[in-house]
Amino acid sequence: MASLTISDKIYNQLSSAIISGELKPGQKLEEQEIANKYGASRTPIREALRLLHTNGLVESKPHKGVTVIELDIDQLADMYEALAELEALCAGLSAERMTMVERKQLLRLHEQSQHAVESEDVDEFANLNNQIHHAIHQGSRNKTLLETINKLRKRLSLYRQPWLFEKRNRLEASYTEHDELVEAVSKSQKEAAFNAMKNHISNTSMGTLDFLMRQK
Structure with a gap:
């Protein structure tokens, strides 16, 4: 079994935080803050955020950046x-x-x-x-x-x-x-x-x- 990439691990952590309610609906996700928290470069952070968006857990809007969605x-x-x-x-x-x-x-x-x-x-x-x-x-x-x-x-x-x-x-x-x-x-x-x-x-x-x- 292939090992998880850095972006996969960050994605798993963030998705769990969103689903558990640790990250609240409407909360903004800042790339640099996440990078600092996980000690990673911004490239895997962007990939993790892209996966979150693909799976409907975050949304991206002009002037607002990436925010946590309201679970439907x-x-x-x-x-x-x-x-x-x-x-x-x-x-x-x-x-x-x-x-x-x-x-x-x-x-x-x-x-x-x-x-x-x-x-x-x-x-x-x-x-x-x-x-x-x-x-x-x-x-x-x-x-x-x-x-x-x-x-x-x-x-x-x-x-x-x-x-x-x-x-x-x-x-x-x-x-x-x-x-x-x-x-x-x-x-x-x-x-x-x-x-x-x-x-x-x-x-x-x-x-x-x-x-x-x-x-x-």
Whole structure:
């Protein structure tokens, strides 16, 4: 895996600060101040700000410079609603189309995530969570669906930070939701897989939106 560039690291720090509310809506982001804070030249700072703009976290206006945007909760809710339906459809198709080898690999990933819950390893659980979802996406054998989901998840990943898993009960709840989902997919239960995935994404969206609304 390629190491993160300086601009990537600064982008990650700034995006987390915006989403957590540390950087407030309307707050101006000065290149030199950021450069001084991170001990970097202005070139990676400009690249980080460009990425923030591309992902809708800052805006640039004449005479105002770069400022933090107001997070659009309604738009995020719409995106999560769409993602829940698409991922549910994907899970249903995977229940029908996954090979035996793929089902066994999915079960293995889920078993590994149990160890992450027991050790309260948030980073490892988040990593395995992504792998589980990716395996189900691939198992659907639908490239159009896969591409659409990937775009939505990329946008929403900015808001789905590790605070969702800060408490052990959230790790356990997410694992339990996966347990129902993985079982349905592995047993070729299309309707159950659809419902389990929709419930899982809906719970994630409620946690995300609740957190963001409390930051406003």
